[in-house]
Structure formats: C-alpha cells, structure tokens
Amino acid sequence: MxxxxxxxxxxxxxxxxxxxxxxxxxxxxxxxxxxxxxxxxxxxxxxxxxNQAARQMRTGRSRLIAARIDPTRDGINGSVLDRFLHGLTETADAAGYRVLLYTATDDDREIATYGDLLGTYELDAFVLVGTKYGDPRTEWLADRDVPFVTFGRPWDALDAHPWVDVDGAAGTAQATRRLLDAGHRRIAFIGWPVGSGVGDDRRAGWRDALRAAGVDPTGLHRETEDGIAEGERLMHDLLDTVAPSAVVCASDSLALGALQAIRGVDPPVSVIGFDDTPVAAAVGLTSVSQPLGEAAARCVDLLTGVLDGDHETPTPVLLQPSLALRHTA
Amino acid sequence: MxxxxxxxxxxxxxxxxxxxxxxxxxxxxxxxxxxxxxxxxxxxxxxxxxNQAARQMRTGRSRLIAARIDPTRDGINGSVLDRFLHGLTETADAAGYRVLLYTATDDDREIATYGDLLGTYELDAFVLVGTKYGDPRTEWLADRDVPFVTFGRPWDALDAHPWVDVDGAAGTAQATRRLLDAGHRRIAFIGWPVGSGVGDDRRAGWRDALRAAGVDPTGLHRETEDGIAEGERLMHDLLDTVAPSAVVCASDSLALGALQAIRGVDPPVSVIGFDDTPVAAAVGLTSVSQPLGEAAARCVDLLTGVLDGDHETPTPVLLQPSLALRHTA
DNA sequence: TCCAGAAACTTGAACGATCCAATCCTGCCT
DNA sequence: AGGCAGGATTGGATCGTTCAAGTTTCTGGA
Incomplete structure (x- = not known):
C-alpha cells in the first residue's frame, strides 16, 4: 500500500x-x-x-456549496429542479466547487440545517431555489453574512442579495402574443392564487400582453393551487362561462389539466403551459421554456464573484425564457 | 461577533x-x-x-457520500433519479452522512472524478446508479477497496459488491398477469435491445408470465432504443403484424409512444409502462412503480454497515415493485 | 568591491479534533 | 488508616495545510 x-x-x-x-x-x-x-x-x-480537510482547517473555506433537493411534489414540475441541479453541479465543478445536498420539510427546519451545515462543514455558500414574500431563509442568511444566491428574485425588494431569475412575465407575454398573432382574442389564464410572487408575475405578463393588444382581460382568469385536477376543473369552469379560444397556464400541471378538459371540444382550444417539462414534450404541449442550465451557471458566477473576489453585491441576472412550440398552440 | x-x-x-x-x-x-x-x-x-474538517483530518473519514447526477436525457425517466437522490439525501442525513454531487460524461471521466474526490475530499463512499455488463467503474472502486453500493445489481456476477435493486422481472410479470387476469391473451412487449441487463430482465418477466399461463410469447416482442417516437413506431408495427390486445413496455417513454399509436383503435388496447413517472400519473398510464425511497434507504443501510461496522460484505437487497393502476390497464 | 533592497525560499506556529499514555480520584477491602 | 484496583480525567502529540516571520540568495548601482 x-x-x-x-x-x-x-x-x-x-x-x-x-x-x-x-x-x-x-x-x-x-x-x-x-x-x-x-x-x-x-x-x-x-x-x-x-487535502481539502487540512486546507479547510487553516483557511476556513470548504469549497462546498449547498443546494436543497425537494421531495418531488406533484412530480411534473420536479424535473425543473433536477435539471437545475445538474447544471449547478457542472458549473460549480468547473469553478472548483462541489455541491452538497440537503433536504428540509419546512422553513424552520431548513434554517436549522443551515446552522448545522455551516457549523460542521463550514459551507461556503447556499443556493436557494424558489423565493417568496418575506422569506425567512434569506433574512437569516443575510443577517449572518453567509454568502448565498437565490434562483428566484426577492419579491420584497427589502434587502438586496444576489439573485438569478427567469422573466416569467416575459414568458407568458410571449405565449399570449403568439396566441394573439394566431388570431385568438378570448385568451384565458389559469394561474396560482394571488400572493405568490412567481404566480403574480406570470399572470401580469398575460394581462399586459392582452391590454397592449387592446383586449380586456377582465373575467378571463382563474386561480387555484397547482395540480392537474385543479387545472381541469378551472378549464371546465372557463368553458362554461367565458368560452375562451385559448388559454395560457402558469404551469404544465395546470396546462395538462386544461388539455384533458378540452378533449373533444370543437373548434380546439389552444393551450400553452409553463416550464417545458418532460410531460409537455411527451404530450406535445407548447410551453414556456426556462434556460435552467444557464440560470445555474449564472448562480455559480455570482457566488464565485462574492467568494473569490469583490465585496460589492453583484448585479442580479434576469434571463429570458423562450417558447417551445408544439402542437397545442 | x-x-x-x-x-x-x-x-x-x-x-x-x-x-x-x-x-x-x-x-x-x-x-x-x-x-x-x-x-x-x-x-x-x-x-x-x-468541526468536520478537524475531525476528518484526524480520523480520515469525511462522512460524505458521493452520488452522480445525470443530465436529464429524454426527461421522462429523469425523475427516477430525482426521487432516488431525494431519498438518499434524507436517509443519509439521518445516518449522519451528507450527499455530494458529481457529474461525468463517460466512464473514463467518471473514474477520474473518483480519484479526484477521494484524493481531495476523502469521500467515504460512492453510490452508483445503474450498472451494466462489465462495468469498469465498479471494478476500479473494488480494486482500491473504496466502499460503494450500486442501485442496480451487478449483471456479470463476477465480483460481489453490495447492491440494491428492484426486481424488474417481477414487475413486468405482475403487469402481465394483471392483463392475463383481465382476459387478454395476445400481450405484446416493447423493450430495449438485447444485451442490457435491465432490459433483458424486464422482458424475461413478461415472457415467463406468459409461458406460465400457457401463452406462447413468440413474435410478440419488439426491441428499440428508449424514446416516445420509438415506442410509437414499434406499436404501429405490432398493430400491423400481430395485433395484440395489450402491451407491456420497458419504460414509460415507450408506453407513452404506444399510447399515441393506439389512439382511436377499437377495441382499446391496454398499455402498461414502467417506472411510474410523473408523466404516467399525468396521462393516466398504468405503470410498474419502483420503491425508490426504500431503495435509497437500503443503499444507505448497506453503506453504513460497511463504514461503521462489520467487514463482511453485506447481503444484497432485491425490492419488489408494485403496480400503479390507472385507466390504461 | 560593497551594500541596499528585492526576490526567493525556509522555518515555526496554528487551525480543531482525536488518539495515546500517564495521572488522578474514588470507593472498597483489609 | 493504608493500600489497591479500576474507572475517570488530563496533557501532549498528531493529522496536512497555510500564515507570519525569518533567513538566504540575487541584482544592480555607486
């Protein structure tokens, strides 16, 4: 030996x-x-x-980045995280960092995990996926000067931290404009309850695109929790009340539900989803596609900027989504 | 401070x-x-x-486990890895270990990464997802006495290492028996080219179940690379030649393609997929479901057994899948 | 030739935990 | 009271690296 x-x-x-x-x-x-x-x-x-351990002991830097892996919820949107994580691992690797996974069932436990990871492994930074109004996690990290980036912008605009996000409003606006260009006028929207930053943003894109085209969006939108069954229910409701000729959805789950609701309806109702998940590709659903690999890469860029160099807060990054065209619109 | x-x-x-x-x-x-x-x-x-670094320096143990995250290929089956990783992180956490991610584009690079991870981070163990005939990775690790577990049995039966797997043959057999019980006799199979351990195993389950019921499987199976388009093509071929009344597929991707091919066919052809992916749940596809969380947990069990205790090679674990019944069968 | 100053290289100490061997108690027995 | 056994506790050395400070070598100008 x-x-x-x-x-x-x-x-x-x-x-x-x-x-x-x-x-x-x-x-x-x-x-x-x-x-x-x-x-x-x-x-x-x-x-x-x-030897990384010896180096870490002297320098206090572990060259380790933590990212959270969620339990796959409804499963459809789960692959978004999957793809993001892969991109993150790849880019971090190139920058000399490694990605450590952790899980947590709620915010309190997640914050407890931060303490644990920082205390025992001396993690260099965290990548948070998804942000919400008044996020206690970002506050906790910021208070302790722990470097972190969020994939998802801070909806409070209270404290400025580095973030990368995809312009959801631009995505739904693009989807809406495509439907307008195809001659649609009664374009509905199925989204999430008011109050979630991401959901409100996506709805705003649809609404503004309609208004810009001189179409009144009043009464054309519905809100619900995410899920296929929910999407189907609301689409039936829309068909019964305002009879739209097309619908933009805040997620592929909702869009999939909508697709089931319009089966057999003639003339066919156009449907556009959001996230370009494998399900969308599988069933031929047109969907707004987020550049996840790019987003992950920019997260690493921002982090290495903070970790290896300049102390000034780096510029946030807002990426533009694209429309993956398939046969539902 | x-x-x-x-x-x-x-x-x-x-x-x-x-x-x-x-x-x-x-x-x-x-x-x-x-x-x-x-x-x-x-x-x-x-x-x-x-402080983990200080402890590691003295003990030589990092309490870190490495797992590979793949680029999402066709995407549909990607969520399998996703769910496995989540389970792994959760169980490892409970056992006092953390999961470190890595990527690699081919076997050689993956092996080079092993050396890197072992040299600089002193990783305690590796979890390999997926195994194939004559896998150079397991050989490399075994030669160096690096603890590892594979999710997927060693198809060579050359060297015995700890592994956890799901009994694919039992899954397809169960699916086939369900179709037999429903009165089907001409039950086809769409699978992967002969030579992949996993694919051959799944085909064998279907074949043996048919034979046990006194049905001759000859001519009722087709082989192709994984993918929706491939599944659709082979299903058309089956319809044109042997006209089966039901089909078992080696993956949800193939099953999804089959579903598209049978649209409008009367009487309806039953379809059963494999992996119980989100797509299957979304489109109502009956599918063989692998206990991924359980598999991940058993992987951690085996590893901690090797790491914290007995030197004897632990007993491999073969888990039984279940059938997620939906409306396609 | 000599010296100042810079460049190149070397040495001792420290990071925080664990292991080893030596010492200190404590209770118990005679 | 004294001695002893056994467990509980202590100080010192160690892991491999980097930091801080020290020493040697090199360079160029008077």
Whole structure:
C-alpha cells in the first residue's frame, strides 16, 4: 500500500520546502519559473492532491456549496429542479466547487440545517431555489453574512442579495402574443392564487400582453393551487362561462389539466403551459421554456464573484425564457 | 461577533478537559452520567458543533457520500433519479452522512472524478446508479477497496459488491398477469435491445408470465432504443403484424409512444409502462412503480454497515415493485 | 568591491479534533 | 488508616495545510 502523498512528500521530492509547494499551488507568481517546474513535475509524478480537510482547517473555506433537493411534489414540475441541479453541479465543478445536498420539510427546519451545515462543514455558500414574500431563509442568511444566491428574485425588494431569475412575465407575454398573432382574442389564464410572487408575475405578463393588444382581460382568469385536477376543473369552469379560444397556464400541471378538459371540444382550444417539462414534450404541449442550465451557471458566477473576489453585491441576472412550440398552440 | 465555539470552549464551560468532551461525543458510555450531563448542557448552551474538517483530518473519514447526477436525457425517466437522490439525501442525513454531487460524461471521466474526490475530499463512499455488463467503474472502486453500493445489481456476477435493486422481472410479470387476469391473451412487449441487463430482465418477466399461463410469447416482442417516437413506431408495427390486445413496455417513454399509436383503435388496447413517472400519473398510464425511497434507504443501510461496522460484505437487497393502476390497464 | 533592497525560499506556529499514555480520584477491602 | 484496583480525567502529540516571520540568495548601482 503506497503511503499517503502530502505536501511534505512533494517538497522532499522536489527538494524545496513545504511552503514553496504551497506557493506553487496558491500563488505561483512568487515562485521562480525553474523551481515551479520542478515542483509541478513532482506533483504529477507523485499524483499529489491537496487535502481539502487540512486546507479547510487553516483557511476556513470548504469549497462546498449547498443546494436543497425537494421531495418531488406533484412530480411534473420536479424535473425543473433536477435539471437545475445538474447544471449547478457542472458549473460549480468547473469553478472548483462541489455541491452538497440537503433536504428540509419546512422553513424552520431548513434554517436549522443551515446552522448545522455551516457549523460542521463550514459551507461556503447556499443556493436557494424558489423565493417568496418575506422569506425567512434569506433574512437569516443575510443577517449572518453567509454568502448565498437565490434562483428566484426577492419579491420584497427589502434587502438586496444576489439573485438569478427567469422573466416569467416575459414568458407568458410571449405565449399570449403568439396566441394573439394566431388570431385568438378570448385568451384565458389559469394561474396560482394571488400572493405568490412567481404566480403574480406570470399572470401580469398575460394581462399586459392582452391590454397592449387592446383586449380586456377582465373575467378571463382563474386561480387555484397547482395540480392537474385543479387545472381541469378551472378549464371546465372557463368553458362554461367565458368560452375562451385559448388559454395560457402558469404551469404544465395546470396546462395538462386544461388539455384533458378540452378533449373533444370543437373548434380546439389552444393551450400553452409553463416550464417545458418532460410531460409537455411527451404530450406535445407548447410551453414556456426556462434556460435552467444557464440560470445555474449564472448562480455559480455570482457566488464565485462574492467568494473569490469583490465585496460589492453583484448585479442580479434576469434571463429570458423562450417558447417551445408544439402542437397545442 | 461571537467567537468560534470549539471543543476547548465547551470543556472550559463544563469545567472538564477537551478529552472528556470528545468522549461524550464519541464514547458516551465511558463518561460518568453526571459529567456527561454537564457537558451536554454546555454543548447546548454554547451551540457547539464539532468541526468536520478537524475531525476528518484526524480520523480520515469525511462522512460524505458521493452520488452522480445525470443530465436529464429524454426527461421522462429523469425523475427516477430525482426521487432516488431525494431519498438518499434524507436517509443519509439521518445516518449522519451528507450527499455530494458529481457529474461525468463517460466512464473514463467518471473514474477520474473518483480519484479526484477521494484524493481531495476523502469521500467515504460512492453510490452508483445503474450498472451494466462489465462495468469498469465498479471494478476500479473494488480494486482500491473504496466502499460503494450500486442501485442496480451487478449483471456479470463476477465480483460481489453490495447492491440494491428492484426486481424488474417481477414487475413486468405482475403487469402481465394483471392483463392475463383481465382476459387478454395476445400481450405484446416493447423493450430495449438485447444485451442490457435491465432490459433483458424486464422482458424475461413478461415472457415467463406468459409461458406460465400457457401463452406462447413468440413474435410478440419488439426491441428499440428508449424514446416516445420509438415506442410509437414499434406499436404501429405490432398493430400491423400481430395485433395484440395489450402491451407491456420497458419504460414509460415507450408506453407513452404506444399510447399515441393506439389512439382511436377499437377495441382499446391496454398499455402498461414502467417506472411510474410523473408523466404516467399525468396521462393516466398504468405503470410498474419502483420503491425508490426504500431503495435509497437500503443503499444507505448497506453503506453504513460497511463504514461503521462489520467487514463482511453485506447481503444484497432485491425490492419488489408494485403496480400503479390507472385507466390504461 | 560593497551594500541596499528585492526576490526567493525556509522555518515555526496554528487551525480543531482525536488518539495515546500517564495521572488522578474514588470507593472498597483489609 | 493504608493500600489497591479500576474507572475517570488530563496533557501532549498528531493529522496536512497555510500564515507570519525569518533567513538566504540575487541584482544592480555607486
């Protein structure tokens, strides 16, 4: 069994001191070219890798980023997180960071987990997916100067922290305009109850696009919790009352419900969902697509900016979604 | 700013030595009840948490488990990994371990990542999802005595390592029997090309169930790569040639394609998929459901067994799937 | 040739926990 | 009262790295 290769092993092999090896790794510019080469050769020859625990103990930095993985709720929108996490892992890796998972069933437990992760693992930063009004989590982290980024903008506009988000209103507006261009006028909207930032934003995009086209949106929208059954119920309600020729939904779950409700209706009602989930692709549902990989990459960018460099709060990033066209609209 | 709470702080507060505090944490039974209580009170009062880096440096154990997160491929089956990872994180957490994510585009890179993770982070173990014939990854890990578990049995039966799997054959057999019980006789199967362990296993379950019922499976199966379009194509082929009254599929993707192919066919053809993905739930597809949370939990069980205790190779675990009944069968 | 000053490199100490070996109690028995 | 056994407690060393401070080597100008 080969003995452990430490910085001392490399130093001996390259006939320099430990510190010089450390300098080659962390501040190469202060080491003479010739010496640096000798050390690098030794590192390669021995297959040396810096021990993260020892480094962390001295520097207090773990090069670990925490991200939460949720229980798959209704499942349809779950894959959004899945794709985001993959992007996050990939980009973080390239930046020399690793992603650590955690779960929590509610905000209190999540905050308790923060304390635990910070205390025992000395995590460098957190990535929060999803934000809401008066989010206690961001407040807690900000109070303790823990670096974090949210995927989802802060709806309070109280404290400014780094965030990345996708412009949901632009997405629904784009969807609505496409329906308008196709000749639709009675374009309904099925969304979430007023009060959720994301939901209100998506509804606003639809409403403003209609108004801009001179169409009165009054009475054309319905609100409910997310879910297929809920979407189906509200679509039936819409068909019975205002008889829209098209509908934009705040999620693919709702859109899927709407699709079931309009089965057999003639002329066919156009439906557009939101999130471009695998389900949408599977059933041919036109849907607003979020650039999740890009969003994850920008999250890492913001974090590394805070962690490795400038102390000023970086500029938030608002990404534009696109429309994945399929045969329902 | 409160200063850092170390084991020395706790010791001072409880009027004992550092070692006693360490004993309370690691070998509570050798400390007198009264003293233990005093130390525990101090720990709570100060909010002390053992620094993982320092512990790791001395013990060489990181209490970190690595799991791979794949790019979502066709997306439909992606949520399987999602749900597994969530279960893994939850159970690992309860056992005092954390899950670290990594990605890799091919086996060679994945193995290179193993070396990196082991060298710099001293990972305790790996969880591999999916196995294939002659998997180079398990070989590499086994050669180096790195603890690992696979979710998916070793198809070679060469080297025995701990694994957890779901009995795919039992799942398709159960699906097939349900169709037989409903009166079907011409029950087809759409699966993956011969040579993948998982695919062959699922086909075998269907075949054996048919034979057990005295039905000749010859000519009733088709093979293709996974995908909705592929499933649709092969279902059309089946309808044109053997005209089955029901079909069992190796995945929900294939089943979804089959569903599209039979639209309008009368009498309706029954379809059963595999994996019970969100898509299946959404479109009402009956599907074989894997106990993913349970599988993840058993993976953690096996790992902790290897890590914290006995040196003997633990017994593999084969879990039974169930049938999620919906309206397509 | 000599010296100042910079550059390059080396040495000792520290991070916070655990392990080891030595010491200190405490209760019990004679 | 003294001695002893056994468990409880203590100090010191250690893991591998980086920081801070010290020492040597190099460079160039008078």
């Amino acid at each position: 080969a003995e452990k290769v430490t910085i001392a092993t490399v130093a001996r092999h390259a006939r320099v001191s430990r510190q010089t090896v450390s300098n080659v790794l962390n501040s190469p510019h202060i080491v003479r070219q010739e010496t640096r080469q000798r050390v690098e050769d030794a590192i390669n020859a021995l297959g040396y890798r810096a | 409160a200063e850092k709470v170390t084991i020395a702080t706790v010791a001072r507060h409880a009027r004992v030595s550092r070692q006693t505090v360490s004993n309370v944490l690691n070998s509570p039974h050798i400390v007198r009840q009264e003293t233990r209580q005093r130390v525990e009170d101090a720990i709570n009062a100060l909010g002390y948490r053992a």
